Amino acid sequence: MGEKSQLARQFIEAIPHAQELGMVLTDIGDGTAEISMPYDVKLIGDPDTGVIHGGAVSALMDTCCGAAVMSHPEAPGGTATIDLRIEYMRAATPGQTITTKATCHHISRNVAFVRAVAMDEDRERPVATATAAFSVEAKF
């Protein structure tokens, strides 16, 4: 793992909100990141079905997109979300871990563009996708 990925990993693992939601960084490097979030009853949005709230998926997507930006070889430091759009394709199956993969597909001096996808254990049918723009900061 490069020094950049190491720094990004340290940063992501120090985020209180990500820790609180049980997020685990499973892969990072070269502008891509993978983070998983185990099912937890506190994340439920629909008490009738036990389906996780969309907001928890947003938090996972946002964290993963940010991690992908920070791990990009051309990113000098930290980042902040400018805009995040999430499309919810289906309800995540209750009880299953959600895994997000994000790719920073373009970066300029000021802006990084990211796409992400969230899956539960059924890897054929995504739960949600995201498109985001992040700022490129000089420092952490």
Added chain:
Amino acid sequence: MSRPRPEPMQVVKQRRDAALAALVNSVPYIRFLNINFDRRGDELTGQMNFDQKLIGNPFLPALHGGATAAFLEMTAMMALNWQHLWPKIESGEIDPADLAAGKLPRQPKTIDFTVDYLRSGLPRDAYARATVARSGRRFASVRVEAWQDHKDRPFAQAVGHFLMPQGEDKRDVKKG
């Protein structure tokens, strides 16, 4: 022609507040983020009470964009639900006691949600209000804005599309 006497204020307030509390308390993630809703007539204002666990950047420090997104989505969804349920609560078709007992109507589903981060969220309470721009039989479009110290300096805004609950009646029958 005489119109019926208005209900006593306590009766009206009790009914509305009980219905709102039942809706809010039913969602574990609302409780986890410690969000509550303030009601003025039918207008709702969400409040996300600050806690260290909402921090996304410990160096600044700033609220996590995901917590902000969840807060906005929650407020949008609650405003939509509330607008949808209000006439039924007022007419007596929905009994707040049933809501509190867990007999909840089906929720709208988020189709997409776009958050615009205007400035970093400060480590303190945040407020949000949503406007239902359109609510049709199938789809609804909702705008929502969040602020902290100054209402006219929002730190995030969002727009979301929702799929309205379909075939409500069938499910009511099934649930008996």
